[in-house]
Structures are given as C-alpha cells and as structure tokens.
Amino acid sequence: MTKRPIVVVGSINMDLVVRAARIPAAGETRLGSGFAMHAGGKGANQAVAVARLGWPVEMVGMLGGVSGNPDAMGAALHAHLASEGVGMGGVGIAEAATGVALITVADGGENTIVVAQGANAMLTPERVEAEAARLRGAGMVLAQLEIPLETVLRVAEICAEARVPLMLDPAPARALPEPLFPLVTWMTPNETEAAFYAGLGRDGALHDSAPRGCALRDTALLDAGAIAATLQGRGVAGVVVKLGERGAFLADGEGYAARVEPFAAEAVDTTAAGDAFNAAFAVGLLEGHSAMEAARFAAAAAAVSVTRAGAQESMATRDEVMRRMAAG
Numbered sequence: 001m002t003k004r005p006i007v008v009v010g011s012i013n014m015d016l017v018v019r020a021a022r023i024p025a026a027g028e029t030r031l032g033s034g035f036a037m038h039a040g041g042k043g044a045n046q047a048v049a050v051a052r053l054g055w056p057v058e059m060v061g062m063l064g065g066v067s068g069n070p071d072a073m074g075a076a077l078h079a080h081l082a083s084e085g086v087g088m089g090g091v092g093i094a095e096a097a098t099g100v101a102l103i104t105v106a107d108g109g110e111n112t113i114v115v116a117q118g119a120n121a122m123l124t125p126e127r128v129e130a131e132a133a134r135l136r137g138a139g140m141v142l143a144q145l146e147i148p149l150e151t152v153l154r155v156a157e158i159c160a161e162a163r164v165p166l167m168l169d170p171a172p173a174r175a176l177p178e179p180l181f182p183l184v185t186w187m188t189p190n191e192t193e194a195a196f197y198a199g200l201g202r203d204g205a206l207h208d209s210a211p212r213g214c215a216l217r218d219t220a221l222l223d224a225g226a227i228a229a230t231l232q233g234r235g236v237a238g239v240v241v242k243l244g245e246r247g248a249f250l251a252d253g254e255g256y257a258a259r260v261e262p263f264a265a266e267a268v269d270t271t272a273a274g275d276a277f278n279a280a281f282a283v284g285l286l287e288g289h290s291a292m293e294a295a296r297f298a299a300a301a302a303a304v305s306v307t308r309a310g311a312q313e314s315m316a317t318r319d320e321v322m323r324r325m326a327a328g
C-alpha cells in the first residue's frame with residue numbers, strides 16, 4: 001500500500017504551566033510551585049498522534065524567530081516534533097514569537113490560560129500557497145481553527161481542487177465563512193462546538209435556541225443527529241460529533257448515521273482526546289476502513305490517550321490502540 005502522507009495545517013505552541021494555591025487576582029503576585037513546558041497546539045498535537053500511529057505525516061505551520069532562525073521555544077518545538085517523526089519541511093519561521101500558552105493551574109483544579117498565538121497568526125494564505133504541492137500530494141489534510149480563517153479557507157480550496165479530503169476540527173469555535181462548509185469532507189466538533197455551529201444560521205446570526213457556548217447536554221433542542229444534519233445542510237459531507245466519555249456520533253456523506261460507542265477508560269487527563277480521535281480517524285480512513293471502523297479505531301486511540309497526562313505525551317501508539325480494541 002502506498003501511503004500518501006497526512007498533512008496537518010495548524011498551530012504549534014509551547015504550553016508553559018505553573019501551579020499556584022489559587023489563581024492570583026488582578027495585580028497580585030503569588031509564589032507558585034512547579035513549572036513545566038509541554039509541546040502543544042492542536043495542529044502539532046494531531047501531527048504527533050498520526051506519527052505515533054505509524055502513518056507518514058507532515059506539518060505545515062509557523063514557528064517564531066529572527067531572520068529565519070527559530071527562537072528558543074521554536075527550536076525546542078522543532079527538535080521535539082522531528083524526534084516524534086513529524087515531517088517539518090513545511091514549517092516556516094516568522095518574524096514573531098513562537099506561539100505560547102501561559103497556563104496557571106490552581107490546587108483546586110481551576111485554571112487560567114492566555115494564548116499568545118504569535119507565529120501561528122502568520123500562517124497566511126500565501127504561506128499555504130507556497131506549500132500547495134505538499135497539500136496536493138496528501139492522502140488527507142487535517143486542519144483546526146488556531147490559525148487565520150482565511151488560511152483555512154485557502155487550504156480547503158486547494159484540497160477541493162486537488163480532490164484531497166479535508167478533515168476540519170472546528171476548534172476553538174469561531175464563526176466560519178459560509179463557502180468553507182461545502183469544501184469540508186469531515187467536520188469533527190465536540191459537543192460545545194457542535195452547539196455553537198448548529199446555532200449559527202446561514203445569515204451567521206445566532207439562533208435563540210442555542211446560546212453561545214452551550215453544551216449539548218444543556219438543551220433538549222439540540223442532539224447530535226440534528227447537529228450533523230444542520231452542518232450537512234450547510235454543505236459539509238461527513239460529520240463526527242465528539243461526545244467525550246459518551247463516545248461520538250457519526251454521520252457520513254451517504255446517509256449513514258450511528259452512535260460510536262466509547263471504550264471505557266480510567267480518565268486521568270482528557271486534554272487533546274479530540275486531537276487523538278481526529279488523527280486516528282484519518283489514519284483509519286486512509287487504511288481503507290469504513291467510516292464506522294475508522295471511528296472505532298479513533299475512539300480506542302482517544303481512550304488510551306485519556307489514561308495519561310498531557311497532550312502530545314499522551315498519544316497512543318498503534319500497538320496500544322490494537323490492544324485496546326482487542327480488549328473490547
């Protein structure tokens with residue numbers, strides 16, 4: 001089987017995490033404890049997840065630096081992603097800071113997060129234009145919404161012209177240009193995002209029935225099937241609504257719709273479960289499995305990932321996914 005690579009167009013961040021007894025008030029300085037750096041960004045998370053499953057993967061994204069030389073965070077992330085087996089030929093250096101997320105975690109578990117997207121904001125349509133050959137050679141392209149929307153739209157146009165399937169993880173939820181929807185092969189909102197997109201009409205206005213940011217479980221008016229149908233009505237081919245520990249809901253482009261049962265897991269940290277799911281779903285589809293089989297594979301990969309802390313560190317290898325599936 002010739003394996004056309006998965007190309008991920010998306011964010012690359014360094015998460016800087018400190019712990020404190022409580023979240024400081026404005027103007028307050030507190031002594032915290034512990035500091036950790038974790039490679040993050042939804043794009044990079046999905047790329048590492050694909051690599052661990054043994055499928056070739058290339059990243060298109062931006063790190064920060066000066067005169068083509070990466071800054072300290074950028075150099076660290078470049079080395080890390082390369083060591084995971086992610087192809088870095090499509091990653092450029094912008095005259096900006098590498099994207100960082102400053103995270104404070106309080107002892108009670110609450111957190112505050114400030115994301116300085118830095119170089120990720122400089123992943124422009126022109127940049128992906130320069131990487132068009134890489135996109136056209138892909139077996140599938142994965143994108144998320146931590147980069148400029150006009151770039152996502154240009155990626156979608158290039159994919160559609162070249163008949164390369166596009167899987168869009170519409171996270172974080174943002175109002176999308178209407179021409180984007182018909183160019184998406186698979187759209188994979190989680191329940192909060194699903195409610196957001198289902199609540200936006202063709203006019204871009206928010207409908208009364210879906211308060212911004214509401215979760216599916218909060219309202220009987222919204223269910224996964226109806227949300228998938230709404231997105232498909234706007235032109236998306238296939239939809240997977242990710243429902244956390246309740247699994248997922250799959251609606252393919254051919255009228256098939258079904259619940260994807262979750263694999264039971266002792267969840268330690270669900271960060272990036274959705275990224276694990278998307279990566280494995282893409283790999284399963286490219287291996288020639290049906291959408292439902294690929295979604296089962298994805299649910300197993302995500303279930304493994306939630307048993308470990310962190311984002312990229314938690315991603316499952318192919319062997320681990322196969323063992324999880326065999327265990328049922």
Ligand SMILES: Nc1ncnc2c1ncn2[C@@H]1O[C@H](COP(=O)(O)OP(=O)(O)OP(=O)(O)O)[C@@H](O)[C@H]1O
Binds near residue numbers: 300
């Ligand atoms: N506690 C859990 N036990 C088993 N499987 C889980 C659990 N949480 C998540 N999953 C699996 O992971 C998938 C994605 O999870 P979720 O719906 O939370 O995505 P998400 O909100 O996009 O995550 P993130 O944005 O943090 O990456 C689910 O569809 C499910 O298959």
Ligand SMILES: [Mg+2]
Binds near residue numbers: 169190275
């Ligand atoms: Mg998600």
